Amino acid sequence: MPTLSEVARHAGVTPATVSNVLRHRGRVGETTRQRVLDAVETLGYRPHLAARALAEGRAPTLALMVSSIANPFYPEFALAVERAARTSGHFVIICNTNEDPLTGRAYLDQIAGTLSEGVLVTNANLDFADLHTTEARGTPVVLCMWERPSEPPGLPCVAVDFRLAGELAGTHLLELGHRRMGAIVGSKASGIHATRYEGFVDALRAAGVAKNRVRHAVDTIRGGYLAARALLEADPQLTAIFATNDLPALGAMHAAADLGLCVPDDLSVVGITDIELARESRPALTTVAVPTVEAAGLAVDLLRELIESSYGQAGRGTKHVPMRISSAPRLVVRASTAVPRARRKAAANAGRTENLE
Amino acid sequence: MPTLSEVARHAGVTPATVSNVLRHRGRVGETTRQRVLDAVETLGYRPHLAARALAEGRAPTLALMVSSIANPFYPEFALAVERAARTSGHFVIICNTNEDPLTGRAYLDQIAGTLSEGVLVTNANLDFADLHTTEARGTPVVLCMWERPSEPPGLPCVAVDFRLAGELAGTHLLELGHRRMGAIVGSKASGIHATRYEGFVDALRAAGVAKNRVRHAVDTIRGGYLAARALLEADPQLTAIFATNDLPALGAMHAAADLGLCVPDDLSVVGITDIELARESRPALTTVAVPTVEAAGLAVDLLRELIESSYGQAGRGTKHVPMRISSAPRLVVRASTAVPRARRKAAANAGRTENLE
DNA sequence: CTGAAAGCGCTAACAT
DNA sequence: ATGTTAGCGCTTTCAG
Numbered sequence: 001m002p003t004l005s006e007v008a009r010h011a012g013v014t015p016a017t018v019s020n021v022l023r024h025r026g027r028v029g030e031t032t033r034q035r036v037l038d039a040v041e042t043l044g045y046r047p048h049l050a051a052r053a054l055a056e057g058r059a060p061t062l063a064l065m066v067s068s069i070a071n072p073f074y075p076e077f078a079l080a081v082e083r084a085a086r087t088s089g090h091f092v093i094i095c096n097t098n099e100d101p102l103t104g105r106a107y108l109d110q111i112a113g114t115l116s117e118g119v120l121v122t123n124a125n126l127d128f129a130d131l132h133t134t135e136a137r138g139t140p141v142v143l144c145m146w147e148r149p150s151e152p153p154g155l156p157c158v159a160v161d162f163r164l165a166g167e168l169a170g171t172h173l174l175e176l177g178h179r180r181m182g183a184i185v186g187s188k189a190s191g192i193h194a195t196r197y198e199g200f201v202d203a204l205r206a207a208g209v210a211k212n213r214v215r216h217a218v219d220t221i222r223g224g225y226l227a228a229r230a231l232l233e234a235d236p237q238l239t240a241i242f243a244t245n246d247l248p249a250l251g252a253m254h255a256a257a258d259l260g261l262c263v264p265d266d267l268s269v270v271g272i273t274d275i276e277l278a279r280e281s282r283p284a285l286t287t288v289a290v291p292t293v294e295a296a297g298l299a300v301d302l303l304r305e306l307i308e309s310s311y312g313q314a315g316r317g318t319k320h321v322p323m324r325i326s327s328a329p330r331l332v333v334r335a336s337t338a339v340p341r342a343r344r345k346a347a348a349n350a351g352r353t354e355n356l357e
Numbered sequence: 358m359p360t361l362s363e364v365a366r367h368a369g370v371t372p373a374t375v376s377n378v379l380r381h382r383g384r385v386g387e388t389t390r391q392r393v394l395d396a397v398e399t400l401g402y403r404p405h406l407a408a409r410a411l412a413e414g415r416a417p418t419l420a421l422m423v424s425s426i427a428n429p430f431y432p433e434f435a436l437a438v439e440r441a442a443r444t445s446g447h448f449v450i451i452c453n454t455n456e457d458p459l460t461g462r463a464y465l466d467q468i469a470g471t472l473s474e475g476v477l478v479t480n481a482n483l484d485f486a487d488l489h490t491t492e493a494r495g496t497p498v499v500l501c502m503w504e505r506p507s508e509p510p511g512l513p514c515v516a517v518d519f520r521l522a523g524e525l526a527g528t529h530l531l532e533l534g535h536r537r538m539g540a541i542v543g544s545k546a547s548g549i550h551a552t553r554y555e556g557f558v559d560a561l562r563a564a565g566v567a568k569n570r571v572r573h574a575v576d577t578i579r580g581g582y583l584a585a586r587a588l589l590e591a592d593p594q595l596t597a598i599f600a601t602n603d604l605p606a607l608g609a610m611h612a613a614a615d616l617g618l619c620v621p622d623d624l625s626v627v628g629i630t631d632i633e634l635a636r637e638s639r640p641a642l643t644t645v646a647v648p649t650v651e652a653a654g655l656a657v658d659l660l661r662e663l664i665e666s667s668y669g670q671a672g673r674g675t676k677h678v679p680m681r682i683s684s685a686p687r688l689v690v691r692a693s694t695a696v697p698r699a700r701r702k703a704a705a706n707a708g709r710t711e712n713l714e
Numbered sequence: 715c716t717g718a719a720a721g722c723g724c725t726a727a728c729a730t
Numbered sequence: 731a732t733g734t735t736a737g738c739g740c741t742t743t744c745a746g
Contacts, residue, residue, distance in 0.1 A: 046470075093448045110448075114403060115448065372717095373718080389716080411721095411722050
């Protein structure tokens with residue numbers, strides 16, 4: 001592979017000049033510029049990114065920490081992150097922590113600041129102390145999906161109002177006439193979904209509805225399935241189930257099917273996130289859409305800014321921790337929610353009565 | 358961040374020695390070794406990967422080219438790749454081509470050999486010429502999921518016998534008694550699924566069954582849905598549908614549902630791959646499982662070997678192109694396939710008759 | 715067993 | 731407008 005100096009020699013200039021024309025820095029005469037470009041072309045020169053990284057003191061990569069890329073939310077998010085990262089010439093290294101804080105730490109220790117100039121963190125179950133450490137070492141970190149805009153974490157982040165998401169789900173169910181509902185709260189270990197559930201409960205409480213059973217579950221279709229079955233067996237009168245994530249919501253639909261319940265007529269189901277699968281399920285899942293792509297963009301932008309401003313390096317301690325807030329989640333009504341059957345009958349009767357009048 | 362020399366100074370030795378103890382190279386006295394280790398510990402030294410990459414002439418990353426990480430197969434594969442890569446100290450940079458050869462080329466041009474010492478390629482719709490170019494420039498490339506073990510491509514690869522996968526699917530349907538089947542062939546553009554379909558057709562042909570309608574589709578649930586509807590509308594007598602991938606197969610199930618057909622009683626559906634969703638669908642999808650994790654492991658191993666042997670750099674042209682073959686795909690019977698209804702009735706009648714005798 | 719020295723390919727002040 | 735000169739942090743012969 002040709003190097004800068006070879007190109008320089010070929011063009012009859014010095015490496016510095018070549019570097020300048022390539023990076024649009026400094027002033028370079030038009031003729032030499034052309035000569036250099038030609039040399040680059042004929043030699044097929046490509047800058048050596050590792051060398052450049054060393055010289056610049058910054059590698060053109062971002063580390064994206066995820067718990068497991070196999071969870072369908074992450075790929076969608078990762079794709080958005082990659083798109084955003086490319087616009088600033090960054091590559092993304094994908095780091096699966098598998099929910100293991102030690103794996104996460106190992107990643108941070110190895111690449112933060114040495115191969116990546118920034119770290120993006122999703123709910124990867126990382127140790128916050130480790131994140132602070134890497135930040136203290138000079139590598140900016142941003143949390144990509146903070147759940148509580150009202151309670152900033154100690155780290156730069158992009159917050160999404162997940163409490164509102166839960167509330168919207170609850171309100172929707174309430175408006176349809178549901179009064180007896182179940183809730184499936186995912187990610188028990190990390191407790192990260194608590195906020196969503198709070199929002200849901202708030203909605204019910206505001207409406208004076210107290211009937212609400214909860215069940216924790218792992219954040220998968222299967223987890224939701226199991227939780228929903230338990231919920232439905234404990235209280236067969238439930239007319240609706242809210243899940244803090246789409247995957248468990250999908251599982252709840254399966255559980256309903258297995259119990260001979262028809263969704264949405266016998267049981268309404270609503271989730272949160274709006275992953276692609278939500279659109280593709282049968283019936284299509286009503287869910288509260290979270291601005292994933294937007295959040296990814298905001299996160300990358302924020303990280304980029306922190307990098308430029310060398311956040312963390314300078315006056316540590318006194319600076320305020322930036323937080324960006326994404327646009328609000330919004331309800332997407334599809335086919336998995338409806339007026340509960342009992343109500344519908346009542347409404348039908350009412351209608352008939354009216355007709356008779 | 359502390360550097361090697363700082364550690365050296367702190368330990369009263371030279372950088373070379375520190376490097377040696379850290380990399381278990383060269384002979385170092387036990388006492389100095391300990392001293393160095395202590396210094397590393399107290400200073401919190403972490404090797405600068407970019408610097409090391411430059412000095413060693415090789416960056417510790419692998420580029421994984423995928424068409425779109427949002428397609429659920431890729432995350433599963435990517436996860437396996439990352440796991441395998443880590444065992445040799447490699448990080449993985451995820452490169453979404455979005456099916457665009459130009460994007461793919463841009464990635465290759467930028468990072469191959471400059472930030473990544475190897476490239477892993479899935480069906481990312483890359484230009485083979487570009488791959489050959491990067492190989493010629495000295496960066497090993499391996500194709501991760503070559504579909505025809507009998508026809509090696511010109512590049513190192515891991516092959517999976519996808520013809521057999523199609524055949525297994527066909528045979529399964531045949532054995533259940535299906536005679537009138539439809540096929541959904543995905544990824545028309547790249548033609549990559551043709552082999553799977555061939556296998557399917559071979560099976561039918563061998564059984565003397567010619568009834569088989571084909572339809573091409575994009576490789577998504579929606580694509581499968583559309584194709585299945587078209588198939589079923591064109592020939593309502595179809596008792597089974599084979600799809601060259603799980604996603605379209607899932608879509609076919611939805612189409613059946615919308616047409617009032619019960620899977621598997623009215624229509625059997627079988628796919629290929631066995632992505633996680635196949636286990637989670639309702640009914641669970643019968644499919645031909647492909648050894649994804651194994652293939653990922655083989656691909657990383659192969660790539661690693663090529664890197665060690667500096668394949669491509671030395672005696673170009675005369676070498677033979679290595680190919681690894683994964684274990685065979687195998688049928689996983691779940692709930693989406695069954696004996697066709699007509700047959701079942703016949704069998705029932707036969708049974709009754711026998712009983713009467 | 716350890717140190718000295720050169721250099722990986724590039725960038726960045728500073729000179730000219 | 732271009733050239734000079736130092737490194738970036740690490741590895742790696744080759745001496746001692």
